[in-house]
Amino acid sequence: MSEFEGLVAAVTGGASGIGAAVVTALAERGAHVAALDVQPVSEKDGVLGLRADVTDDASVRQAIETTVDRLGGLDILVNNAGIGAQGTVADNDDDEWLRVLDVNLLGMMRTSRAALPHLRRSRAAAIVNIGSIAATAGLPQRALYSASKGGVVALTRAMAADHLTEGIRVNCVNPGTADTPWVGRLLARAGDPAGERAALEARQPHGRLVSPEEIAHAVVYLASPLAGSTAGTGLAVDGGMQDLRLRPR
Numbered sequence: 001m002s003e004f005e006g007l008v009a010a011v012t013g014g015a016s017g018i019g020a021a022v023v024t025a026l027a028e029r030g031a032h033v034a035a036l037d038v039q040p041v042s043e044k045d046g047v048l049g050l051r052a053d054v055t056d057d058a059s060v061r062q063a064i065e066t067t068v069d070r071l072g073g074l075d076i077l078v079n080n081a082g083i084g085a086q087g088t089v090a091d092n093d094d095d096e097w098l099r100v101l102d103v104n105l106l107g108m109m110r111t112s113r114a115a116l117p118h119l120r121r122s123r124a125a126a127i128v129n130i131g132s133i134a135a136t137a138g139l140p141q142r143a144l145y146s147a148s149k150g151g152v153v154a155l156t157r158a159m160a161a162d163h164l165t166e167g168i169r170v171n172c173v174n175p176g177t178a179d180t181p182w183v184g185r186l187l188a189r190a191g192d193p194a195g196e197r198a199a200l201e202a203r204q205p206h207g208r209l210v211s212p213e214e215i216a217h218a219v220v221y222l223a224s225p226l227a228g229s230t231a232g233t234g235l236a237v238d239g240g241m242q243d244l245r246l247r248p249r
């Protein structure tokens with residue numbers, strides 16, 4: 001029997017990319033999973049698709065309550081919903097700064113706030129936030145996005161400190177550039193998509209993009225009751241981009 005049997009998970013941004021891979025990985029291991037997204041979610045065995053916008057507090061609360069009512073509780077929250085932004089600190093106007101921070105950072109606060117009363121009742125409570133290599137390394141043209149993800153990493157540690165003694169572990173996963181529809185959209189807009197993809201692959205020491213399944217595997221590890229002594233940590237899934245310095249090929 002898997003350690004996830006009988007546990008309930010909610011995954012924001014569960015309709016696409018990394019979130020969809022996390023939904024599949026948790027459901028395959030026996031968890032009952034709610035996928036919360038602004039887009040329709042394809043419902044598979046053991047998966048409940050719920051429309052929710054993490055920028056809208058009422059919508060988040062409703063989706064968490066529906067998850068608890070329909071699936072019988074809440075043990076695991078994966079805060080994955082996020083959007084991108086490009087440019088230097090001078091390139092995005094105030095509205096864009098507020099829009100991206102609202103989704104990427106305040107969205108995690110809203111879902112966590114709504115989930116906490118239910119997580120406190122769980123025997124195996126865990127929150128996993130999705131950060132980014134952009135939080136831990138300086139990347140060009142990503143000022144706003146990096147600021148939002150730096151906030152996620154700091155928020156993860158603060159939440160871990162606040163809730164550990166309540167039996168709720170909080171951690172984050174920091175992916176490198178991953179092969180998701182998001183990156184597909186970025187590449188499609190580039191003047192030379194193949195060249196841009198090759199540059200992104202070469203930036204990661206293992207020479208390729210990270211797969212959504214590899215990131216989901218890290219989320220599963222941190223969410224698992226078997227990781228009961230891991231709290232406040234950031235797990236890099238980036239082909240070594242954060243810490244390794246290989247000689248050029």
Ligand SMILES: NC(=O)c1ccc[n+]([C@@H]2O[C@H](COP(=O)([O-])OP(=O)(O)OC[C@H]3O[C@@H](n4cnc5c(N)ncnc54)[C@H](O)[C@@H]3O)[C@@H](O)[C@H]2O)c1
Nearest residue numbers: 013015016017018038053054081082132175177178180182
């Ligand atoms: N793809 C990468 O290279 C990469 C790298 C590091 C971190 N990340 C992070 O991983 C997460 C997922 O990215 P992805 O590449 O799978 O992107 P994606 O665009 O494929 O999926 C993101 C999902 O979030 C949903 N979403 C967006 N705004 C929402 C909102 N307001 N409320 C609810 N759902 C919303 C979208 O509808 C979509 O289904 C993001 O937090 C992103 O910052 C991605």
